Amino acid sequence: MSQQLNCRRKSKGALLGMSGAGLSKIACGLGRTPWIWIPAQFCSSFTFSLNSCSDTAIWLAKVQPNMQGRVFAARSLIV
Numbered sequence: 731m732s733q734q735l736n737c738r739r740k741s742k743g744a745l746l747g748m749s750g751a752g753l754s755k756i757a758c759g760l761g762r763t764p765w766i767w768i769p770a771q772f773c774s775s776f777t778f779s780l781n782s783c784s785d786t787a788i789w790l791a792k793v794q795p796n797m798q799g800r801v802f803a804a805r806s807l808i809v
Contacts, residue, residue, distance in 0.1 A: 740791070741788065743780060743781075743783070743784035743787075744781050744784035744785050746777075746780065746781075747777045747778065747779075747780035747781025747782075747784060748777075748781050750773065750774075750776075750777030751774050751778050751781065754770045754771070754777060755770070755774055757770040757773075758770035758771055758774065789802070789805070
């Protein structure tokens with residue numbers, strides 16, 4: 731039960747990260763001055779790291795420890 735709640739929390743972090751990055755990119759695209767672009771890009775970069783950390787945590791929780799090297803190597807090759 732606690733593992734399922736933990737995975738839900740990680741999933742929410744990944745969804746929040748992608749939503750924040752999308753909103754920041756929209757603000758960057760609609761902005762007309764560097765005073766809009768710079769904070770929007772900063773927020774976008776910050777939320778991409780949140781998404782990446784949550785995504786990696788989900789993979790670590792779901793993949794068996796003896797297979798993690800192979801799975802992460804294949805994932806790195808594809809990405």
